Amino acid sequence: MNKIRLATIWLDGCSGCHMSFLDMDEQLLDLADKVEIVYSPLVDVKEFPKDVDITLVEGAVSTDEDVEKIHLIRQRTRILVAFGDCAVTANVPAMRNPHDPLNVLNAVYKDRELLNPQIPDKVVPPLLKRALPLHHLVKVDLFVPGCPPSAKTIYHALAELIEGRPPDLTTLSRFGA
Ligand code: SF4
Incomplete structure (x- = not known):
């Protein structure tokens, strides 16, 4: 049987959800039998496949x-x-949304005692006017809430998806979330 091709990525997040992914501990070994990680901060692949x-x-x-x-x-x-x-609702990144992005950048990079206060204009990509949840831009097939989602929730969601079933996340307390 071909393995499921799994990717993980972070956009504007703190990496805490990925830390919770790693908290699956030995259940990662169960998944490893069925899944190939083809892109992730956890593996060294440069281009999204x-x-x-x-x-x-x-x-x-x-x-x-x-x-x-x-x-x-x-x-x-x-x-x-x-x-x-953060992916489901924009959560913490959305805390800046009431403010003009330029004011946010000034507050972080200029309005304080720094050696060379300046707003970076290279490498750091321009901010959107507001931080947005994923479904404002693309179709999302499954929402897994939690900050972060518990390892049990993540395992349940992945195990069901791998088996071709839609995960039931309506009773998250079952999974310690
Ligand atoms: S949902 Fe919580 S843990 Fe996950 S990236 Fe956002 S702030 Fe971090």
């Missing part, structure tokens, strides 16, 4: 670069999962 079965997307969409990434991921993924509250 084609023909991905499942992608877990952590984080909100906050920059021009995130917009490009989420559209590419959508094109190349069969089941796109909004992974954690």
